[in-house]
Amino acid sequence: MKFFIDTANLSEIQEAYDLGILDGVTTNPSLMAKEGITGSDNILKHYKDICNIVDDNVSAEVISVTLDEMLKEGRALAKIDDKIVVKIPMIKDGVKAIKVLSSEGIRTNCTLIFNAGQAILAAKAGASYVSPFMGRLDDIGTEGILLIEQIVHIFDNYGFETEVLAASVRHNIHLIQCAEVGADVVTCPLKVITGLLKHPLTDSGLEQFLADYKKGN
Ligand code: G3P
Numbered sequence: 607m608k609f610f611i612d613t614a615n616l617s618e619i620q621e622a623y624d625l626g627i628l629d630g631v632t633t634n635p636s637l638m639a640k641e642g643i644t645g646s647d648n649i650l651k652h653y654k655d656i657c658n659i660v661d662d663n664v665s666a667e668v669i670s671v672t673l674d675e676m677l678k679e680g681r682a683l684a685k686i687d688d689k690i691v692v693k694i695p696m697i698k699d700g701v702k703a704i705k706v707l708s709s710e711g712i713r714t715n716c717t718l719i720f721n722a723g724q725a726i727l728a729a730k731a732g733a734s735y736v737s738p739f740m741g742r743l744d745d746i747g748t749e750g751i752l753l754i755e756q757i758v759h760i761f762d763n764y765g766f767e768t769e770v771l772a773a774s775v776r777h778n779i780h781l782i783q784c785a786e787v788g789a790d791v792v793t794c795p796l797k798v799i800t801g802l803l804k805h806p807l808t809d810s811g812l813e814q815f816l817a818d819y820k821k822g823n
Contacts, residue, residue: 607785610663610793612773614641614652618796619659625799630663631656632737632773632793634693634717650686657687665715665735667693668703676703684712691715691734696724701731708732715771725757729768735791740784741774750774755787762788778802 608629611622614637622628633656638644643652653666664687668679680692680703691713694700704714708731715735716728720743725736738757740750754772761768769790775781776794778801784792 607789608663608769608791609799610665610771610791611799612637612775612793612795614638614643614656615796616655616659619656622796622799623659627799628660629791630665630691630793631660632665632693632715632771634667635669650682653683653686653690657689660689662689663691664689665691665693665717667717668695671695671697671699673699673702673706676700677706680707680712680714681710693717693737694733696728701727704728704731704733708734717773719757720753722753722756722760725768725770726760729761729766733768735769735771737771737773737793739774740772740780741776743774744776751780751783751787754784754789758788758790 609627610630610632611619611628612632614633619631638649643649656664666683668676670676670679683692684690692707693715694703696716696718704716707714713734715737716733717737719725719736719738728736738753740754743750743753757770771791771793772784772789773793775792775798778798781792781794781798
C-alpha cells in the first residue's frame with residue numbers, strides 16, 4: 607500500500623519523506639489556502655517546491671469546472687514536473703477531461719468520489735487514481751470503508767489499472783482498515799502517519815531495556 611501525505615505544508619512533507627516511507631503527496635485548494643498559498647504563480651511555484659522534496663506522485667488540483675479550462679489548466683500543471691498527477695473533480699466535464707489528458711499521457715486523480723458508480727466512470731475514462739473520501743462519508747453517518755472495499759472489489763473484477771486512493775483518512779484505524787480491504791494508496795495528514803509509531807508498551811519496554819542496560823554498565 608502506498609502512503610501519500612495529504613497536505614501542502616512543506617515541513618510536514620519533508621518530515622514524512624525523511625521517515626523513508628512516503629510515496630507521494632495530495633493537495634487540494636483548501637490545503638493550499640491553509641498554508642496561505644494564493645495566486646496562480648505562487649501556487650505553481652509551491653507545487654514545484656513539493657516536487658523537489660518527494661520522488662513522485664504529487665497531486666495538483668484544477669480549480670476550473672469546464673472542459674476547455676480544465677484541459678488548459680491540467681496541461682499547465684503537468685508541465686511543472688513529471689511528478690505531477692492532475693487532480694480533477696468528479697463532474698461531467700471532469701470525466702471528459704480525464705479521458706483527454708490520459709490519452710495524452712498525463713496522469714490523473716479523480717477526486718470527490720462518494721459512490722462506486724463515480725469510481726467506475728473515472729476508471730473507464732482512464733484515471734490513474736480515484737479518490738473516495740472515507741472520512742466525509744463517516745461524517746454523514748455511513749461507513750466510508752465499505753465504499754473503499756466495494757471499489758477495490760469492482761476494479762479487481764475487471765482488472766482496471768486505476769488505483770484506489772483512499773482519501774479523507776483521519777486516523778490510524780482508517781488507515782489499517784484500508785490495508786485490510788486492499789486499497790492501493792492512502793492519503794492522510796502527518797499525524798496519522800506518525801501515529802502509527804506509537805504504542806505505550808513500546809515506550810515502557812524501551813525504557814526498561816535502557817534502564818537494565820545501565821545497571822550492568
Ligand atoms: O484528500 C482529501 C482530503 O483532503 C479530505 O480530507 O479530512 O478534509 O475530509 P478531509
